[in-house]
Amino acid sequence: MRTIILLASSDNEFNQELINYAKLNRQDVEWVLPTDERAALAEVAACWFPDASTLTQFPNIKVLLALSAGVDQLGSSLLRSGLPVCRIVDEGQKQGMFEYVLWGVLNAHRHFDRAQKNQKTCHWKHYPQKTAADIHVSVLGLGVLGKHVAQSLAQIGYSVSGWSRSPKNIENVTCTSGEEAFSKMLSTTDILVNLLPLNSATSNILNKTVFDTLPPNAYLINCGRGGHINEIDLIDSIHQSHLRGALLDVFDEEPLDSSNPLWHTDGILITPHMASEASIATIVKQTSDNAKRFEKNALLKNMIDEDKGY
Numbered sequence: 001m002r003t004i005i006l007l008a009s010s011d012n013e014f015n016q017e018l019i020n021y022a023k024l025n026r027q028d029v030e031w032v033l034p035t036d037e038r039a040a041l042a043e044v045a046a047c048w049f050p051d052a053s054t055l056t057q058f059p060n061i062k063v064l065l066a067l068s069a070g071v072d073q074l075g076s077s078l079l080r081s082g083l084p085v086c087r088i089v090d091e092g093q094k095q096g097m098f099e100y101v102l103w104g105v106l107n108a109h110r111h112f113d114r115a116q117k118n119q120k121t122c123h124w125k126h127y128p129q130k131t132a133a134d135i136h137v138s139v140l141g142l143g144v145l146g147k148h149v150a151q152s153l154a155q156i157g158y159s160v161s162g163w164s165r166s167p168k169n170i171e172n173v174t175c176t177s178g179e180e181a182f183s184k185m186l187s188t189t190d191i192l193v194n195l196l197p198l199n200s201a202t203s204n205i206l207n208k209t210v211f212d213t214l215p216p217n218a219y220l221i222n223c224g225r226g227g228h229i230n231e232i233d234l235i236d237s238i239h240q241s242h243l244r245g246a247l248l249d250v251f252d253e254e255p256l257d258s259s260n261p262l263w264h265t266d267g268i269l270i271t272p273h274m275a276s277e278a279s280i281a282t283i284v285k286q287t288s289d290n291a292k293r294f295e296k297n298a299l300l301k302n303m304i305d306e307d308k309g310y
Helices: 011-024 037-041 091-109 112-119 142-155 179-186 208-213 233-241 278-293
Strands: 003-009 029-032 044-048 065-067 136-140 158-162 174-177 191-195 218-222 241-246 268-270
Touching: 003 011, 003 037, 003 174, 003 179, 003 278, 011 029, 011 065, 011 278, 029 037, 029 278, 065 278, 091 112, 091 142, 091 191, 091 218, 091 241, 112 191, 136 142, 142 158, 179 278, 233 241, 233 268
Parallel strands: 003 029, 003 044, 044 065, 136 158, 136 191, 158 174, 191 218, 218 241, 241 268
Antiparallel strands: none
């Protein structure tokens, strides 16, 4: 008998890709949408920005499987439901995230952002170059992705620091933890990269205090979550010419509404949540495997700590 997985996702195109791949490659499971009459039989829900009332509509659900590395997209009502929550862990995401962050670092380090801005007014201006060793990059969050990003940047010559909730030890990376170390690290940071998980301790962590602590002309890259940033403080810091600019890939509201001032702030570069993602094959395999494990009462893989959010 096939295991039924309720696909609780707001992205129709994504849903179809998952269903089509599963039909061809996982005949032991059946992925169904909420409109399917078999959805009421599902005990496992695969989630990507699910409806907040999912558990009310489908009270038979006993496990929530996030279709992403982060789980905050499930929303507070599902995350606080008391049900076990698992996430996707994909080794390939590490390289994708490094490529994205490296692009952002080079954009600031080599003044590509300024050259692009100058082109709009046909303004020819040369900027003095620095070596990678002269650029201090700080990475917030030293989990699987953050550790790989920090190590990889250090390997190509950047001066790299990292900050995390608990102490870490990473070769060629100056690792710090704690509030005092956080402020000290910020004060010498040229490029700040955020890869923290979003939880009560990190919500709104990128705010006026942080921006003011960074040196003049520092640059921000946010690949964590939109909830990490106080948008008004960020815009103000850029308008006041303290922060040079920012590369933002994640937002509280996605897609980002055209009226949001982030779109129209000179110095901010916006990408549509594309820094790194797991492949369809990996998502289907891990989610299907966990659904089968639940069915057999086996230990689930990649289950999160509810307090930490990862």
